[in-house]
Amino acid sequence: MTSSVLEAQKLGRKxxxxxxxxxxxxxxxxxxxxxxxxPNGAGKTTLLKLASGQLEATEGAVTVLGDRPAATPxxxxxxxxxxxxxxVYSGLSIADHLRLGARLxxxxxxxxxxxxxxxxxxxxxxxxGKLSGGQRAQVALTLGLAKRPELLILDxxxxxxxxxxxxxxxxxxxxxxxxxxxxxVLSSHLVSDLERVCDFLVVLVDSRVQVAGExxxxxxxxxxxxxxxxxxxxxxxxxxxxxxSHTDRQSTFVVRTDSPIHDPAWxxxxxxxxxxxxxxxDKHTADRRAxxxxxx
Amino acid sequence: MIWLTWRQFRGSAAMMAAVLAVxxxxxxxxxxxxxxxxxxxxxDCSTNNTCDRFYNLxxxxxxxxxxxxxxxxxxxxxxxxxxxxxxxxxxxxxxxxHLLVWNQSITRGRWLAVKLGLTGLISVVAAGLxxxxxxxxxxxxxxxxxxxxxxxxxxxxxxxxxAPMGYxxxxxxxxxxxxxxxxxxxxxxxxxxxxxAAIQLALPAMVRPHLMAPxxxxxxxxxxxxxSLNIPREGGSAPQLFLREAVPGKLGSWVLASELLDxxxxxxxxxxxxxxxxxxxxxxxxxxxxxxxAGAEDGCMGEVNRLGYRQQVTYQPLxxxxxxxxxxxxIYALLTIGLTWLSFRWIRRRVS
Numbered sequence: 001m002t003s004s005v006l007e008a009q010k011l012g013r014k015x016x017x018x019x020x021x022x023x024x025x026x027x028x029x030x031x032x033x034x035x036x037x038x039p040n041g042a043g044k045t046t047l048l049k050l051a052s053g054q055l056e057a058t059e060g061a062v063t064v065l066g067d068r069p070a071a072t073p074x075x076x077x078x079x080x081x082x083x084x085x086x087x088v089y090s091g092l093s094i095a096d097h098l099r100l101g102a103r104l105x106x107x108x109x110x111x112x113x114x115x116x117x118x119x120x121x122x123x124x125x126x127x128x129g130k131l132s133g134g135q136r137a138q139v140a141l142t143l144g145l146a147k148r149p150e151l152l153i154l155d156x157x158x159x160x161x162x163x164x165x166x167x168x169x170x171x172x173x174x175x176x177x178x179x180x181x182x183x184x185v186l187s188s189h190l191v192s193d194l195e196r197v198c199d200f201l202v203v204l205v206d207s208r209v210q211v212a213g214e215x216x217x218x219x220x221x222x223x224x225x226x227x228x229x230x231x232x233x234x235x236x237x238x239x240x241x242x243x244x245s246h247t248d249r250q251s252t253f254v255v256r257t258d259s260p261i262h263d264p265a266w267x268x269x270x271x272x273x274x275x276x277x278x279x280x281x282d283k284h285t286a287d288r289r290a291x292x293x294x295x296x
Numbered sequence: 297m298i299w300l301t302w303r304q305f306r307g308s309a310a311m312m313a314a315v316l317a318v319x320x321x322x323x324x325x326x327x328x329x330x331x332x333x334x335x336x337x338x339x340d341c342s343t344n345n346t347c348d349r350f351y352n353l354x355x356x357x358x359x360x361x362x363x364x365x366x367x368x369x370x371x372x373x374x375x376x377x378x379x380x381x382x383x384x385x386x387x388x389x390x391x392x393x394h395l396l397v398w399n400q401s402i403t404r405g406r407w408l409a410v411k412l413g414l415t416g417l418i419s420v421v422a423a424g425l426x427x428x429x430x431x432x433x434x435x436x437x438x439x440x441x442x443x444x445x446x447x448x449x450x451x452x453x454x455x456x457x458x459a460p461m462g463y464x465x466x467x468x469x470x471x472x473x474x475x476x477x478x479x480x481x482x483x484x485x486x487x488x489x490x491x492x493a494a495i496q497l498a499l500p501a502m503v504r505p506h507l508m509a510p511x512x513x514x515x516x517x518x519x520x521x522x523x524s525l526n527i528p529r530e531g532g533s534a535p536q537l538f539l540r541e542a543v544p545g546k547l548g549s550w551v552l553a554s555e556l557l558d559x560x561x562x563x564x565x566x567x568x569x570x571x572x573x574x575x576x577x578x579x580x581x582x583x584x585x586x587x588x589x590a591g592a593e594d595g596c597m598g599e600v601n602r603l604g605y606r607q608q609v610t611y612q613p614l615x616x617x618x619x620x621x622x623x624x625x626x627i628y629a630l631l632t633i634g635l636t637w638l639s640f641r642w643i644r645r646r647v648s
Contacts (some may be wrong), residue, residue, distance in 0.1 A: 053399060056645075077401035087392030092303065100300050104400035140396065145401070 003032040003066060005151050005183045006051050011060035011206075013046050020046040024207045028185065028200070030151075032214075033177055035198030036187040037277050043207045044187040045084060047153045051185070052081040065150055077106055080149035084156045086140035090129025094122055094139055098146070103147070105147045113146035116172070124192065134165025138172060145176050154186045158193055170197050191274040201273070203280045206288075210280040222276050225253045225266040243279045243286065254279040297401055297410040305415055311424050312540070319368070319426065323433040330358065334436035348519070351440035362445075363435050365430045369455035370513040372426050373463035376419035377492055381471020384411055389479050408643050412636065416468050423464030431456045431528060443542040443569040448549035448612050448620075450500035462628030467492050469635040476642045499624070507623050510552050511613055513543070517597055517601025520544035521554070521607045525596055528573060528579060529586050535579055535596060539607060548614035559604030576601055633643040 006028040013021045019041035026116035028034050038044050049055040050062050054075065062069065065078055088097060094117055102108045117124060120138050122131075128139060137157055144152055154173075158166040174197055177184055188194055194201070201218060203210040211218065222242070229251045232244050240257040246252075254271065255261075261268050271279070301310075334354060341350040355362070385408075388394040398404055438447045438456070445452055453459070458521055475484040515521055523538040541551040556567040558576070577584050581594035591623035612620070 052399065054395065072407075073401045073403060076399065076403070079399075081399040083392060083399070084391060087396050089304070089393050089396070090391065095327060099402065100303075100397075103299050104297065104397075104402045106401055145398075211558070242604035271526070 003030055004028055004063075005034075005065055006185060006217060007063040008047070008050075009061050009130040011047070011050060011062050012058050013050060013055055019207075021050070023206045024204075024209070026204075026209050026212065028183075028204065028212070030065075030183045031181075032200035033174075033184040033198050034186065034200040034202060035191075035194035035215075036185060036202045036204060037194060038187075038189065038204035039189055039281060040189055042204045044189075044204055045155050047204070048081070048153050048187060052079050052153050053082070070270065073106070077147070078150045080144040080147050080152040082140050082144045082152070082154045082157050085160055086137040086157055088128040088131075088136050088139055090127065093125050093127050093129075095124035097128060097143060098124070101143050107148045109146045109148050110146075111284070113142050116142045120172075132165070134161050134168060137161060137165070137169050141169065141172060141195070145180075148180065148201055149182060150215065151183045151185065154184065156187055156189070159190075166193060173197065191277045195273050201277075203277055205281055205284040206283070210284055211276075218276060219271065219273065221258055222254060222256050222271045222279075223261060224269045224271055224275070225251075225255060225261070225263075226269070227251060227263075228268040230265075243282045297407060298414060299419055300397070301411050301414045303420070305380075309418055312418070316422060316425055316429075320429055323365075323429050326361075327433045330433065331418045331436050332634055334440070352442070355437060355440045355442060355445075358367050358437055360443075362434055365434060366452060366455040369427050369430050369460055370451075371458055372423045373419075373467040373557055374489065374492055374496075376423060377467030377471040378485045380415055380419055381468040382475045382488045383481050384415060384472050384475060384565055386475040386479060386481040386484050389475075390481060404643055405640060408640060412469070412472060412639070416465060419464045419468040420461045424458065424461040427455065427457065427460035430641075436474070439547065439588065441548075443540060443549075446550060446614075447548040447617060448614055450504070450550070453499065453504075453550070453617070453620070454496070456619065458625050459621050459628075462497070462625035462632075465632045466495075466628040466635070469639065470630045473635045473639045474640070476639055499627070503627070504620065504624065505550075505612065506614070508616060510610050512608065512610045514557065514608045515544045516601050517605060517607055518544060518601075522597065525575075525600070527596060533579065535575045535577060535584050535600075537567060537575050537600070537605075538572050539567045541568065543609050543611050543613075544607075546611070546613055548617075550612040552608060553608075553610040555608045556607050557606045564605075564609070575605065577603060587627060 004027050008024055008026045011021060011024040012019060020179050024043065024047060026047070036044055036048070046055065050057055051064050051069060053064075067075065069075060069079070084175060092100070098110070098113050098117070101113065117139075120135070122139070128136060131139065141154075141157065144154070156168050161169060170193065173184065173186075185200065186194065198212070199215050202212040227250070229246055229249050232241050232253070235241060235253065235255065238259055239257045239261075242254040242256055243256065244251065244253050254275070281292055309469055337350050337354055338347065341347040385394075397407060397501070438452065441447070441452070443449070447453065454463070466591065467488070471484065471488040474487045474491070475481070478484040478487060503626050517537075521544050523540045524597040525535045528535065528539070537556060539554050539556060541554045543549045543551060554568055556564040556573040558564050575584075577596075577599060579585055583599040
């Protein structure tokens, strides 16, 4: 499958007079576990809600799994959505939640749901309100998975969890993606959550996609260059500068390039995912500052 | 979805069922006794024509339970609106569980339809059962009630027959709609209560009297419509007459206006409330003079009637009780339908 799971053109959504997302154009290919990273307020939640059909766009269009998301049962069945803070009915037991899923979803996988709950060591008759944050997230994930969607969207599922619970949650998600074929879009403002899970990364800042690509390729084409001070415009044309910082004698660049770097003046280091994302977030603020200065 | 709605609601439903069951048992045990005491008393008083006294005695004996039950039926619809209607959506919004349930393979519209339909139906049934049980139990009291508590009078009318079902349906959907707009439980409950109370007060005051043109009739003055006739002890000033807000021979009517007409057919000011109507009759001699002694009031009343003073009363008669009940229930049903339409519109547009 090479088609895209999620495609947005100039997508925008206004709450009252405030734009939560504006002019967002994005394309996410299918068959990946996609990490959507961005600072708070970048529009991640709004984008995901628009994609899952929970919100209607104020402007632009979004296509999910080749269709406009619409609130029909058949469409809802194809997309799973685990909301921020993984809400569950505190008055209902885990078994009640599974029964709820079974009654409301045509493709419900009861065996899988029960097996997952058993593997997590949770008692089905336990009330969801008594669960820990991590267990609650697991129950919400189970509901999302057992629905057997073609695309599972998770909005900051681990934001409120402790590190151990985060790892267990991500592990559970990984195992499920290996076992059943479906695409995942996962948002977070922490790269470390996504590092081991995602094979595709989208950096969203201020409704704009800063960079999108397969994680391996991104890591293989980004470098940090450290060396004697040099102006940005004296770098080779095939090296796209993402961020630059200078001291009196030294310059540090983060560049993107497909060709290897041979210049002996540079000390070349590989970036990890976190540095890469931070470089793009810096780039956005630097660009904006430059734009403001031009206006003055 | 029906299962989920019932699973979420069964606790409250069971509680309401228990309350209604207790009420039913209490009423079933005491009702027949009340009815037989009433018919025995009527048989007794008919022989010596003292039924007016019996009515007063009987009614004052059961005044407390009568008022309490009327009050229960009056607040049942409000409770449905406050505790079932308002939190129906806001509780989901506050806990975020709407995002869980809306991402199952079910549309928002169907979700709301089932929640609204099932919970609303239970509200209507509960209020309806309560209303009809109390209507049955208090039938003897309604027949002996004084004019302020007449069956057609605003307070009692709203707590009898089928109208409570209309109120309950309206209050419930009002709570849901306000909840969708306000999105938080406590403010939604407060707004629901305020709006419902305002409508419950406004309708009897402004709409109900005009559902049908009221009947206007004139009656001779007598004990049935005259509260008292004061003859000043010191002769000279004119006697004053105080009218009752009652229609002679038409128990249970709702009196909208009760006035005194003078012999030429003009309205005499006063007569109700604190001030008496001044009767233009000699109080120095004749039947209305203080010298007449015992039984003076009756003699004076005869004289006042002879002169041509009459009570003119505007009222809604008891025969219209069921007609008014249906009309009022219909009005509330229409309001309910309107609010339901709004809530479906807003659940798609405004909430996310």
